[in-house]
Amino acid sequence: xxxxxxxxxxxxxxxxxxxxxxxxxxxxxxxxxxxxxxxxxxxxxxxxxxxxxxxxxxxxxxxxxxxxxxxxxxxxxxxxxxxxxxxxxxxxxxxx
Numbered sequence: 001x002x003x004x005x006x007x008x009x010x011x012x013x014x015x016x017x018x019x020x021x022x023x024x025x026x027x028x029x030x031x032x033x034x035x036x037x038x039x040x041x042x043x044x045x046x047x048x049x050x051x052x053x054x055x056x057x058x059x060x061x062x063x064x065x066x067x068x069x070x071x072x073x074x075x076x077x078x079x080x081x082x083x084x085x086x087x088x089x090x091x092x093x094x095x096x
Contacts, residue, residue, distance in 0.1 A: 030068055037064040048093055 022028040041060045045051050072078050 034065045034068040037068060044090075048090070050093065 019028060019032045038061055041057070041064055045057050045060070050056065067078075067082075
């Protein structure tokens with residue numbers, strides 16, 4: 001268990017240093033956020049035992065990446081709607 005965490009640390013820390021060093025470039029942080037979004041969505045689907053529905057997973061990934069790269073003028077309003085939709089969807093999933 002400890003070996004796995006040390007290996008993860010040896011991969012994640014250099015990646016974080018590289019991202020922070022290149023953060024002055026416009027799309028470096030955006031790509032990092034998109035990658036974290038993809039990983040987070042995968043973890044949520046895994047925790048909810050929904051990895052069998054690949055179409056939903058791929059659509060969620062596509063929307064997450066699209067949102068990361070879109071220039072949204074009223075970003076806070078869009079995030080509020082997305083949060084509300086996520087709460088509704090996950091409460092529906094948890095009932096089943």
